[in-house]
Amino acid sequence: MTPSSSPTAEGVLPGHDDAGGHAGHHDHPSYLVDGTTVKSWLLTIDHKRIGLMFLASVLFFFLVGGVFALAVRVELLTPGPTIMDAMTYNRAFTLHGLIMIFLFMIPAIPAAFGNFMLPLMLGAKDVAFPRLNLASFYIYVTGAVLMVWGMLNGGLDTGWTFYTPYSTHTTTTVAPVLFGAFVIGFSSIATGLNFIVTVHTMRAPGITWFKLPLFVWAIYATSCIQVLATPVIGLLTLLVVGENLFSFGLFDPARGGDPVLFQHLFWFYSHPAVYIMVLPAFGVMSEVVAAFSRKNIFGYRAVAYSSLGIAFVGFFAWGHHMFVSGQSTFDAGVFGVLTMLVGVFTAIKVFNWVGTVYKGAVDFRTPFAYFCGFLFFTVFGGMTGIAVGTVSLDMPWHDTYFVVAHFHFIMVGATLMAFLAAFHYWFPKMFGRMYHEGWGLVSAALIILGFNATFIPQFLLGNYGMPRRYYEYPERFQALNVASTAGASLLAFGFVIVAIYLTYALFYGRVAGKNPWRSKGYEWLSESPPPTHNFVGPQPTFPEEPHYYVAPKKDEVNDV
Amino acid sequence: MSDIANKILFLPERASTFAERVDVLHYFVVGTTMVMSAGVGLAALFFFFRFRRRVPNQTTEYVVPDLKTEFLFVSVPLVFFLVWFAIGFRDFTWVTTPPKDAMDVYVMGKQWMWKFAYPEGPNGVNVLHVPANRPVRLLITSRDVLHSFYVPAFRIKMDALPGRYTQVWFEATKPGTYQVLCTEYCGLSHSKMLAEVVVLAPEDFEEWLKEQQRGRLQGRQDALADTSLVPPVARMAEQGEKLAGTQGCLKCHTVDGAPHVGPTFLGMYDRQEKLADGQTIRVDEAYITQSMMDPGAHLVAGYQNVMPTYQGKLQGPETAAIVEYIKTLRTANVREVSSEGPAYDPIQ
Numbered sequence: 001m002t003p004s005s006s007p008t009a010e011g012v013l014p015g016h017d018d019a020g021g022h023a024g025h026h027d028h029p030s031y032l033v034d035g036t037t038v039k040s041w042l043l044t045i046d047h048k049r050i051g052l053m054f055l056a057s058v059l060f061f062f063l064v065g066g067v068f069a070l071a072v073r074v075e076l077l078t079p080g081p082t083i084m085d086a087m088t089y090n091r092a093f094t095l096h097g098l099i100m101i102f103l104f105m106i107p108a109i110p111a112a113f114g115n116f117m118l119p120l121m122l123g124a125k126d127v128a129f130p131r132l133n134l135a136s137f138y139i140y141v142t143g144a145v146l147m148v149w150g151m152l153n154g155g156l157d158t159g160w161t162f163y164t165p166y167s168t169h170t171t172t173t174v175a176p177v178l179f180g181a182f183v184i185g186f187s188s189i190a191t192g193l194n195f196i197v198t199v200h201t202m203r204a205p206g207i208t209w210f211k212l213p214l215f216v217w218a219i220y221a222t223s224c225i226q227v228l229a230t231p232v233i234g235l236l237t238l239l240v241v242g243e244n245l246f247s248f249g250l251f252d253p254a255r256g257g258d259p260v261l262f263q264h265l266f267w268f269y270s271h272p273a274v275y276i277m278v279l280p281a282f283g284v285m286s287e288v289v290a291a292f293s294r295k296n297i298f299g300y301r302a303v304a305y306s307s308l309g310i311a312f313v314g315f316f317a318w319g320h321h322m323f324v325s326g327q328s329t330f331d332a333g334v335f336g337v338l339t340m341l342v343g344v345f346t347a348i349k350v351f352n353w354v355g356t357v358y359k360g361a362v363d364f365r366t367p368f369a370y371f372c373g374f375l376f377f378t379v380f381g382g383m384t385g386i387a388v389g390t391v392s393l394d395m396p397w398h399d400t401y402f403v404v405a406h407f408h409f410i411m412v413g414a415t416l417m418a419f420l421a422a423f424h425y426w427f428p429k430m431f432g433r434m435y436h437e438g439w440g441l442v443s444a445a446l447i448i449l450g451f452n453a454t455f456i457p458q459f460l461l462g463n464y465g466m467p468r469r470y471y472e473y474p475e476r477f478q479a480l481n482v483a484s485t486a487g488a489s490l491l492a493f494g495f496v497i498v499a500i501y502l503t504y505a506l507f508y509g510r511v512a513g514k515n516p517w518r519s520k521g522y523e524w525l526s527e528s529p530p531p532t533h534n535f536v537g538p539q540p541t542f543p544e545e546p547h548y549y550v551a552p553k554k555d556e557v558n559d560v
Numbered sequence: 561m562s563d564i565a566n567k568i569l570f571l572p573e574r575a576s577t578f579a580e581r582v583d584v585l586h587y588f589v590v591g592t593t594m595v596m597s598a599g600v601g602l603a604a605l606f607f608f609f610r611f612r613r614r615v616p617n618q619t620t621e622y623v624v625p626d627l628k629t630e631f632l633f634v635s636v637p638l639v640f641f642l643v644w645f646a647i648g649f650r651d652f653t654w655v656t657t658p659p660k661d662a663m664d665v666y667v668m669g670k671q672w673m674w675k676f677a678y679p680e681g682p683n684g685v686n687v688l689h690v691p692a693n694r695p696v697r698l699l700i701t702s703r704d705v706l707h708s709f710y711v712p713a714f715r716i717k718m719d720a721l722p723g724r725y726t727q728v729w730f731e732a733t734k735p736g737t738y739q740v741l742c743t744e745y746c747g748l749s750h751s752k753m754l755a756e757v758v759v760l761a762p763e764d765f766e767e768w769l770k771e772q773q774r775g776r777l778q779g780r781q782d783a784l785a786d787t788s789l790v791p792p793v794a795r796m797a798e799q800g801e802k803l804a805g806t807q808g809c810l811k812c813h814t815v816d817g818a819p820h821v822g823p824t825f826l827g828m829y830d831r832q833e834k835l836a837d838g839q840t841i842r843v844d845e846a847y848i849t850q851s852m853m854d855p856g857a858h859l860v861a862g863y864q865n866v867m868p869t870y871q872g873k874l875q876g877p878e879t880a881a882i883v884e885y886i887k888t889l890r891t892a893n894v895r896e897v898s899s900e901g902p903a904y905d906p907i908q
């Protein structure tokens with residue numbers, strides 16, 4: 001790949017000291033070509049290269065998890081056995097859940113795009129601890145290898161929730177997978193810590209807290225959750241491994257333990273983990289909606305604070321996964337109210353995003369198409385979240401396909417839309433090339449349609465009473481299952497198109513130029529793709545807000 | 561009207577009093593969600609069109625919402641969500657608080673079947689017979705891993721946990737057969753762990769009970785004459801009495817009201833008991849079970865923590881039988897004087 005270093009007609013952006021000078025470019029090659037050996041990539045401490053390596057890894061695991069999702073959907077085409085036996089099915093959905101959550105959703109946006117964009121958005125040369133950053137990648141790879149090895153040799157069938165006492169009694173191999181999750185946790189903690197320190201200490205002059213791009217706010221809030229919650233699941237996985245190998249008896253009632261204790265500890269991490277997945281998505285969308293409607297964010301502070309609000313309240317809502325677990329009615333009430341608060345914070349964001357478009361100048365490009373899908377999935381996923389947080393309604397819905405559809409809408413729908421929007425929005429920044437807009441829009445439409453066709457039937461299936469994790473099901477559920485599988489095929493087809501035109505664009509795409517979207521986000525002040533140390537020349541300063549599209553002062557040239 | 565709504569939402573038959581409550585809230589929630597989403601969606605679509613980009617370099621006005629707008633953004637959803645919560649919590653409290661006159665049935669999940677036992681007689685596997693229009697309390701436990709007892713037509717669900725009882729109740733409104741599903745993943749044949757609830761008209765249920773008590777030979781006319789040939793169906797309370805003897809419970813607990821090493825069983829059930837830590841607790845199935853499995857968890861005031869755990873020594877049905885035995889030891893006079901504590905002086 002030969003990325004562009006030929007500045008076409010870039011102008012000077014406000015506050016950017018470097019004139020985009022032609023002379024400097026040969027001394028400052030883009031990060032993609034600054035060292036081309038395998039070693040220069042594997043031992044890099046450049047946050048952009050590490051971000052790319054994370055991106056490649058999460059895309060790989062998205063593919064693996066997706067293949068298993070399709071296998072599960074095909075199996076559910078008929079009420080009885082279709083293409084696999086019960087044990088294979090149980091392993092398949094476990095594998096799908098584990099890979100998608102631990103190896104795709106959680107690292108996807110923070111570790112890939114966060115790594116790449118955060119220092120650029122702060123006007124920094126790199127993250128605060130570049131070596132820790134590289135270590136975090138290798139820790140992730142180690143954990144992933146352990147996990148996948150465990151899943152293929154022994155075949156875990158507990159579901160991604162590992163509920164005891166099943167997980168301590170099953171004959172399948174639980175220990176290596178749990179240990180893998182433990183290891184991956186360190187990667188998550190290291191990345192989060194690194195980002196927190198970076199945001200605190202590496203902001204360029206002029207970037208005050210309230211001039212931070214909202215993506216940075218979201219990543220910051222996410223990092224706080226990662227640092228605070230991940231240790232809990234780390235220790236929990238160790239305890240279950242101990243229970244499994246050495247019969248501790250902490251969670252096994254036959255030895256005086258309490259299986260509900262496991263659920264408390266598990267959801268204390270895994271509920272905030274939902275926000276580790278969606279908060280970065282919210283951040284991406286704040287950037288995208290501002291860039292493509294050329295508008296400052298409506299209620300910037302409300303959006304920024306609501307990220308922190310979600311991160312905070314998210315810690316106190318875990319018990320809504322346990323309304324029918326035998327916890328007391330009082331507990332259910334407390335967790336029910338706290339769940340409502342998360343919904344309110346999300347509602348603030350939704351309203352402010354729509355408000356951002358008001359009096360804007362909308363350019364309906366691929367990332368904006370994903371914004372539309374995102375808006376829909378967030379509103380529906382969020383509202384159904386409030387619905388299942390309503391204690392009496394949760395009683396019939398708990399552990400049925402309604403919940404499956406709900407969390408796919410909010411976790412996958414919203415996050416995936418944001419992931420794809422981020423990919424398309426920052427593709428020119430990362431690779432210096434443009435993709436085909438027409439294909440982008442077509443595939444976005446296909447993916448959004450396919451996603452709805454997959455999961456709307458699942459909401460209805462849940463209403464109808466079909467429990468999750470069923471290999472076989474009563475015949476009355478079949479029509480909706482067929483509809484869902486058909487939707488999944490459409491969804492998969494959409495992804496294939498994306499993979500094809502993005503791969504093509506990587507090598508043959510039109511050279512993008514510095515700022516093809518004419519965005520005012522700080523990251524676009526750098527070259528596309530950026531040089532190794534992000535900014536050429538002296539440290540840039542950022543006098544304006546990140547999304548300031550008001551008429552330029554007279555001496556500014558404001559265009560590509 | 562609600563039938564059409566149920567068809568659109570794919571809701572199953574509505575066959576319990578709780579189902580009626582839940583469905584009303586369900587419509588309300590779905591309705592507001594739809595209206596809200598439509599509002600947000602249409603506003604967004606209108607803005608996309610109205611504020612589309614006309615020239616590539618277009619600049620925009622700097623718009624900042626006033627405090628009133630942001631306040632509206634927060635308060636409108638908050639009010640709606642809290643209303644949902646309030647209704648939902650009221651119904652949830654209702655469904656987790658069984659009426660006093662409810663008929664008890666013990667439910668035990670086991671990989672991969674449901675066992676049902678009635679304190680007064682028959683027990684069975686995978687078929688639960690209940691009368692219509694009468695509250696039925698389910699006392700649910702598990703023999704191995706977690707299960708979850710779910711009857712879509714009744715809209716009720718409760719987890720089955722090994723080593724303790726959870727409870728939920730329902731009142732079926734119309735006779736019929738309804739499916740029971742397990743909704744907590746419990747291993748290989750999780751999806752085959754199906755059972756059914758057969759709701760009978762009250763008189764049919766009485767009839768069914770009688771048939772069960774006549775035993776399996778009831779279909780044979782010749783055998784009816786001599787019911788002594790048929791072994792009586794084991795009554796849980798009688799089993800419990802035997803078990804209390806053989807397991808050593810009666811070495812420390814009396815059944816005549818006198819305190820011993822532990823509190824007496826007489827009048828214990830349904831009593832408010834003062835605990836060593838100052839709290840009070842109602843002695844119900846859950847508390848008795850917990851006291852067998854983890855005796856020190858909630859110690860009655862005045863007693864030493866000396867009882868060994870019966871975790872692993874008692875099977876689910878045995879625990880249930882002892883609970884039923886204790887429940888038979890209710891006496892009017894003990895209950896009247898003991899609403900605040902034991903009817904005897906604690907050991908000094």
